[in-house]
Amino acid sequence: MPEPEPPSELQIFMKWTEFLKWLLAATDKFPKKARFTFTTRIDNLALDILEDIIETRYDKAARRANLRRVNIRLEKLRILLRICHELRYLSNGQYEHAAVGLNEVGRMAGGWAKGAARD
Numbered sequence: 185m186p187e188p189e190p191p192s193e194l195q196i197f198m199k200w201t202e203f204l205k206w207l208l209a210a211t212d213k214f215p216k217k218a219r220f221t222f223t224t225r226i227d228n229l230a231l232d233i234l235e236d237i238i239e240t241r242y243d244k245a246a247r248r249a250n251l252r253r254v255n256i257r258l259e260k261l262r263i264l265l266r267i268c269h270e271l272r273y274l275s276n277g278q279y280e281h282a283a284v285g286l287n288e289v290g291r292m293a294g295g296w297a298k299g300a301a302r303d
Contacts, residue, residue, distance in 0.1 A: 193241045196292040200237055203285040204230050210282075214273045222268055229261050233289075240296075251297040258290050 207230050211223045233254055240250040262283070269279040 193237075193296060196289060196296060197237050197241065199285075199292065200234055200289055203289065204234055206285070207282070210274065210278055214268070218268070218271075218273055222264060222273065226261065226264050226268070229257050229264070233257050233261070244300075247300040248297060251293050251300065254293045255290060255297075258286055258293070262286050 208227060211226050214223045236250050236254045236257065240247055240254070243250065265274065265279065265282050265286075268274045269276075274282065
């Protein structure tokens with residue numbers, strides 16, 4: 185018998201945690217000259233998204249506002265990672281992996297927001 189799917193908020197948490205581990209390892213390999221600019225900002229944004237997801241799971245009253253903040257931070261992260269790719273801090277494969285992961289989490293957050301609007 186297949187295991188039941190975890191709730192959407194748990195799925196997004198698990199997906200983001202896996203992405204975050206990958207991202208932190210990737211930014212750790214950025215050149216030293218980028219560590220205090222791009223690496224710090226990207227890592228902090230990604231950790232902020234994790235905090236937002238956790239807060240959203242437990243604060244139903246602020247769910248829509250938190251999910252909006254998640255989407256805004258995802259967009260900021262997309263732009264920073266695009267710049268890092270253009271500067272060759274990320275390979276084509278790394279950039280593609282990041283784009284797929286960000287888009288997937290963005291869709292999950294959007295679905296969660298739609299569900300929260302119906303509640």
